[in-house]
Amino acid sequence: MKVKASVKKRCEYCYLVKRRNSKGVTVTYVYCKRNARHKQRQG
Secondary structure, three states, rough: OEEEEEOOOOOOOOEEEEEEEOOOOOOEEEEOOOHHHHHHHEE
């Protein structure tokens, strides 16, 4: 998983997920159903 300052969808199969971590900070993730290499986390 890549950790980036800004996350973007890299293909039409990518989707965004927002989750709260243990500290209560909202973290944005990008997951992809077609290509697992597209996984990203904003941080």
